[in-house]
Amino acid sequence: MTVAYRMATRDDATALSEIGAQTFTDTFGHLYQPEDLEIFLQNHSPANWVKELGDPAFKVRVAERGGRLVGYVKLGPPHLPFEPRGEAAELRQLYVIEEMKGQGIAHELIQWAIERSRDQGADFLYLSVFTENHRARAFYEKYDFEPEGTYAFMVGNHADEDIVMRLKL
Incomplete structure (x- = not known):
């Protein structure tokens, strides 16, 4: 079965919510x-997806196989705690369901985002x-993303250290 790519619509909100939370x-x-x-998973609610899918500042491309969403990438305005250089875009999420990893979907989605x-x-x-x-970091480094710094990424009341990476376009 072939993987097809298209822009997300509000009708995809529930499926995107499920993929984001499950992944x-x-x-x-x-x-x-x-x-x-x-x-944290409240960020992936269908209501949040409906809101973002209706906002022209966000662009979401989905991967679909057999009528089922199997991955997506979301672009949006910068919101990370850093001072962007020049004009900036932010890759907010890139998720591919586990059973579809290693099949080139993430490559297609990142190429579209770039x-x-x-x-x-x-x-x-x-x-x-x-x-x-480490898997995601190695993936982004293949596309020449470079570390910019770190910050505390909050999952509920738990702080993780995330790396902000940037790609010169």
């Missing part, structure tokens, strides 16, 4: 107290990644 929980859930994880950021006139594309997420 985060599968990857990092064991690190947190249940109450902290529950607070090109879309360039098309929007951004000089830099920023993102943040958990310091202990």
